[in-house]
Amino acid sequence: xxxxxxxxxxxxxxxxxxxxxxxxxxxxxxxxxxxxxxxxxxxxxxxxxxxxxxxxxxxxxxxxxxxxxxxxxxxxxxxxxxxxxxxxxxxxxxxxxxxxxxxxxxxxxxxxxxxxxxxxxxxxxxxxxxxxxxxxxxxxxxxxxxxxxxxxxxxxxxxxxxxxxxxxxxxxxxxxxxxxxxxxxxxxxxx
Amino acid sequence: xxxxxxxxxxxxxxxxxxxxxxxxxxxxxxxxxxxxxxxxxxxxxxxxxxxxxxxxxxxxxxxxxxxxxxxxxxxxxxxxxxxxxxxxxxxxxxxxxxxxxxxxxxxxxxxxxxxxxxxxxxxxxxxxxxxxxxxxxxxxxxxxxxxxxxxxxxxxxxxxxxxxxxxxxxxxxxxxxxxxxxxxxxxxxx
Numbered sequence: 273x274x275x276x277x278x279x280x281x282x283x284x285x286x287x288x289x290x291x292x293x294x295x296x297x298x299x300x301x302x303x304x305x306x307x308x309x310x311x312x313x314x315x316x317x318x319x320x321x322x323x324x325x326x327x328x329x330x331x332x333x334x335x336x337x338x339x340x341x342x343x344x345x346x347x348x349x350x351x352x353x354x355x356x357x358x359x360x361x362x363x364x365x366x367x368x369x370x371x372x373x374x375x376x377x378x379x380x381x382x383x384x385x386x387x388x389x390x391x392x393x394x395x396x397x398x399x400x401x402x403x404x405x406x407x408x409x410x411x412x413x414x415x416x417x418x419x420x421x422x423x424x425x426x427x428x429x430x431x432x433x434x435x436x437x438x439x440x441x442x443x444x445x446x447x448x449x450x451x452x453x454x455x456x457x458x459x460x461x462x463x
Numbered sequence: 464x465x466x467x468x469x470x471x472x473x474x475x476x477x478x479x480x481x482x483x484x485x486x487x488x489x490x491x492x493x494x495x496x497x498x499x500x501x502x503x504x505x506x507x508x509x510x511x512x513x514x515x516x517x518x519x520x521x522x523x524x525x526x527x528x529x530x531x532x533x534x535x536x537x538x539x540x541x542x543x544x545x546x547x548x549x550x551x552x553x554x555x556x557x558x559x560x561x562x563x564x565x566x567x568x569x570x571x572x573x574x575x576x577x578x579x580x581x582x583x584x585x586x587x588x589x590x591x592x593x594x595x596x597x598x599x600x601x602x603x604x605x606x607x608x609x610x611x612x613x614x615x616x617x618x619x620x621x622x623x624x625x626x627x628x629x630x631x632x633x634x635x636x637x638x639x640x641x642x643x644x645x646x647x648x649x650x651x652x653x
Contacts, residue, residue: 385636452579
């Protein structure tokens, strides 16, 4: 019974969270904390922190976390399935129409209007992450004193390496993480 | 369909999903780099269309984009594989973490690792955005360039709802296309 409840609640979260990751948070909160009492508010806040610290979409992270918490691994599986299913159906339907009608003037026009918008959306997310990485959370503005020089150097070197040598981006991300750990060890263990 | 294609679909999405921290727009540039630049299975414009469809559908944009890539490359089985590839890494990691999450949350070394990786992710996105933006500007289509700048300003500075921007840009594009078509018809008639 609890598995059906988990599936059904995450199915609804999947169906109604339009607009990407953060848009789903209030919906998840109302379903998980208020309506079903599966997590306390503190546990929910921890969940969001962890979800931001770990890879993957926030909603998938939440589904796994809540599912495990409430009904073990089986709970995690049904919650995740419930979340992914509505997207699957809707995306496949849209894809079907896109490939069938993409040569129509109107559809072509809509798509050519959306392309620059998509680049802008990615740019906006990139700018937010850049500020967070260079200044840390709750940065007041572009003051030089709050700048994290380690992050600035990592960013600059990473950007240059990517442009110049076109490596697999994952190596740049992992390399930056390694420098972060070495920097911490250096600061905390060096006498 | 070659066996190798299925394997590549699964492992590409798996690796990318395992190393992308943050929201959907972090994973999308990496997917684009892998499937457009490296494997050349999808062309740039089709990729942008896919992202637009993914963004307009409910759910996580990373999962939606993966579904579209898998479906385009290898049909329904391809979509199933890319969903699995995208969902498994966070699933495994979160299942493990949820058993001892307090220790994880407060660990300083993990904090330092994540802080470093954040700078790397920012560099990756910056690289992708600059090359995508350059492609739009290179088209020498004034409307596209203006749309891009206006959409960025609206989302980043004025925090306008993304769904509204998608609808507005889609409408604008449709109107512009119909106007161009009518103009062409009139020229032909004259």
